[in-house]
Ligand code: FES
């Protein structure tokens with residue numbers, strides 16, 4: 423349970439809010455690179471942390487992210503013309519470069535033109551392609567951190583796949599689903615048996631057999647390692663370890679030789695978020711069948727309303743609930759697909775869940791510690807200007823793991839280096 427003021431502190435990320443200031447310390451995923459596929463392609467509207475922005479790729483391949491609205495009289499630049507190294511407003515032809523600098527006001531007399539242009543600059547943020555993702559940093563330019571180093575963006579191109587989807591609820595309740603490994607034994611029990619990106623892993627049997635997982639949470643440099651233990655063979659436990667790196671990165675523990683996956687939960691505004699979903703294998707290319715399955719919405723990906731990033735199963739169609747499939751035992755909740763199983767339940771809590779009413783239990787200890795850590799970091803930044811965990815790129819070099827360990831061994835000791843990125847070495851997985 424949280425006090426209402428703490429719930430507001432952690433869920434509000436608009437400009438000037440303490441949590442918004444925290445998010446503005448990090449490079450965060452803004453768009454998929456596929457959204458700006460070529461020079462001079464159409465501009466894309468992007469809302470992040472409650473700011474309405476426009477993203478472009480100019481004639482010279484440079485990316486830019488700036489205020490959506492023209493400085494002249496507030497027209498949306500989405501209607502603009504992206505041409506000749508800049509974005510031109512369709513109303514009176516004012517033109518901006520990728521930094522938001524006004525470079526042309528065609529209606530003004532020549533003698534005033536350059537001095538007037540120089541004074542006009544839209545708010546803008548850097549936009550950088552790393553892997554399949556365009557990243558932005560929306561904070562104070564003087565504090566710009568090093569570019570992110572997440573392993574899924576750094577492996578060779580054929581080893582990684584990323585999708586994104588719109589989720590219609592606050593970022594924090596979506597994140598909390600990502601660090602709550604206990605729901606897997608219920609909500610996703612069908613997926614462990616049938617999904618091509620999950621099935622046939624040795625570890626699945628422990629997941630399905632032991633529905634009373636024990637949580638052990640350990641602090642890491644950038645956030646937490648959330649260890650979840652289930653019974654395995656005599657004298658052993660099956661451990662699944664989920665890293666969370668502040669504020670919004672999670673990585674699901676692997677299964678067999680399947681690719682590893684995880685999410686970034688990025689606020690659009692206080693009632694919506696982008697879920698960026700990555701899948702990668704540290705040492706081998708993804709197979710054609712794996713990529714096909716991801717594009718078809720299997721694993722932790724999903725199907726889309728054509729031409730959009732809205733899931734095909736969404737709250738307007740009750741996520742295509744199939745009660746008959748539920749009765750036949752094909753799905754636990756009646757909703758098909760891991761990510762839509764999660765999204766349907768998280769969105770059902772309302773846009774911002776009222777955390778003053780919840781009743782937390784032992785399997786919520788990862789969530790409790792994550793909230794505490796966020797809250798502490800928000801206060802340290804606000805009160806003393808302390809850079810939060812997870813900004814330092816060395817904090818990002820983590821991996822999830824799934825291992826069987828003797829009962830007397832802690833997961834931190836048993837996993838050792840398996841929880842760190844080891845380039846060229848396979849992840850620890852059963
Ligand atoms: S409103 Fe954009 S040029 Fe006039």
Ligand SMILES: [Fe+2]
Nearest residue numbers: 599605610764
């Ligand atoms: Fe889930």
